[in-house]
Amino acid sequence: MPTVYIKGISKQYLPGNPVLLPLDLSVSSGELFFLLGPSGCGKSTLLRIIAGFVCPDTGTISFDQKDITNIPPEKRQAAMVFQNYALWPHMTVYENVAFGLEAAGIRNPELDRSVRTALETVQLGDFHGRKPTSLSGGQQQRVALARALAVNPDVLLLDEPLSNLDARLRDSMRVEIRRICKERNLTAIYVTHDRREALSMADRIAVIDKGMIQQTGTPEELYRRPANRFVASFLGECNFIPVTHVSSGKNGTAVKTSIGEMVSASQAPAGGSETSAMVRPENILLDPAEGPNIFEAVIESGVFLGETSAWNINSGGCRLAVSEMGIRKRMPGDKCSFSIAPENVVLLKC
Numbered sequence: 549m550p551t552v553y554i555k556g557i558s559k560q561y562l563p564g565n566p567v568l569l570p571l572d573l574s575v576s577s578g579e580l581f582f583l584l585g586p587s588g589c590g591k592s593t594l595l596r597i598i599a600g601f602v603c604p605d606t607g608t609i610s611f612d613q614k615d616i617t618n619i620p621p622e623k624r625q626a627a628m629v630f631q632n633y634a635l636w637p638h639m640t641v642y643e644n645v646a647f648g649l650e651a652a653g654i655r656n657p658e659l660d661r662s663v664r665t666a667l668e669t670v671q672l673g674d675f676h677g678r679k680p681t682s683l684s685g686g687q688q689q690r691v692a693l694a695r696a697l698a699v700n701p702d703v704l705l706l707d708e709p710l711s712n713l714d715a716r717l718r719d720s721m722r723v724e725i726r727r728i729c730k731e732r733n734l735t736a737i738y739v740t741h742d743r744r745e746a747l748s749m750a751d752r753i754a755v756i757d758k759g760m761i762q763q764t765g766t767p768e769e770l771y772r773r774p775a776n777r778f779v780a781s782f783l784g785e786c787n788f789i790p791v792t793h794v795s796s797g798k799n800g801t802a803v804k805t806s807i808g809e810m811v812s813a814s815q816a817p818a819g820g821s822e823t824s825a826m827v828r829p830e831n832i833l834l835d836p837a838e839g840p841n842i843f844e845a846v847i848e849s850g851v852f853l854g855e856t857s858a859w860n861i862n863s864g865g866c867r868l869a870v871s872e873m874g875i876r877k878r879m880p881g882d883k884c885s886f887s888i889a890p891e892n893v894v895l896l897k898c
Contacts, residue, residue: 552598554573556572569758569760571607590759611626652699669697670724671724693728705736800890803895827894846884848880855873
């Protein structure tokens with residue numbers, strides 16, 4: 549499967565209102581790569597440019613060393629799975645999956661073999677004679693995926709494919725799509741606004757906002773070491789603690805904050821700008837026996853969530869969200885201590 553190279557791609561539909569600012573990106577062969585960002589950030593436009601449905605204003609797209617920027621969609625060896633499935637209601641499942649093959653001039657027995665293999669891959673081998681209207685949402689999405697797989701694409705493109713499914717179906721389809729991509733060693737580019745989808749499925753993620761790539765990396769890299777406040781917040785709940793002074797120390801970066809002095813394993817942002825310490829709620833340990841960065845706080849409120857409890861605590865006038873595993877009875881007004889490991893304190897520009 550090819551490596552996808554995107555160089556200097558930009559797009560604006562209206563003068564002075566750019567959807568994509570010039571960006572560079574590469575997706576490795578066999579990689580499941582996610583474009584993650586809020587609605588209107590430009591991620592779907594970028595996917596449609598890769599597919600050939602939208603012409604870029606600047607830049608080039610290459611599959612390996614082949615420039616495909618000006619090649620029509622049907623000759624790009626890319627297949628797309630759409631958010632709304634785009635199935636023909638008057639056709640059977642078999643006919644829908646065969647549609648792209650017939651358009652490409654493929655005939656039996658190769659056509660029949662490709663359709664049946666694709667349906668077996670998505671576990672719908674017995675559904676070939678059914679109409680889309682008789683299928684559940686999850687089954688319709690599998691048909692759309694089978695149609696894309698049947699043409700044996702070099703690159704698979706998926707545009708919010710699970711957004712119309714309920715939560716339980718989404719969970720099962722996440723597992724299914726990743727399994728299929730890895731079994732076939734597909735180079736796949738997947739657009740979503742759902743951080744859980746991206747974190748649980750992706751090999752790598754590019755976080756996009758306002759037409760610009762904010763950060764690219766593995767799910768763990770982006771979650772644990774975000775490049776800025778937007779990436780930190782978009783990938784999950786976080787606390788931002790104002791920092792008043794930063795200095796280098798033997799054991800890391802020493803910072804003074806509104807809750808007291810603490811040590812961070814991360815480097816201070818360059819340029820001497822205003823800084824905050826980002827801490828995830830699950831990385832605040834209540835009532836620690838010992839350790840660095842220990843502070844005092846008061847419980848303000850809490851909610852029991854089953855396997856976890858969510859607390860709001862106040863330390864030095866700074867409110868912090870805390871996620872605690874297990875069942876622990878705490879009441880508003882209770883005093884507690886808490887600690888934050890230095891490797892979980894990330895210093896970011898305000």
